[in-house]
Amino acid sequence: MSTVFIALQANEDTRPIIDAIVLDNPECTVNRQPAMVKIDAQGKLTVRRETIEEQLGRPFDLQELQVNLITLSGNVDEDEDSLTLCWNS
DSSP, rough: OOOEEEEEOOTTTTTHHHHHHHHOOTEEEEEEEEEEEEEEESSSSHHHHHHHHHHHHHHHOOOHHHHHHHEEEOOOOOOOEEEEEEOOO
């Protein structure tokens, strides 16, 4: 299986988003750097709007990720409820 990842700026806005990603992807690896947080997963990584909203305590539009997104790796499958990174076979 290939690794996919998402890297976000390390700041107060992304802390609950990162927590939500880890909750939804317990097998992921979190690499915290001074200016960014990179989250790696084998095969697939899913970011769920509902889990982010629970962590933030407010409504969240997944397009808000773009503000703090540095880079990602994998094919993107996105709708208004989730963003999934994976490599197609």
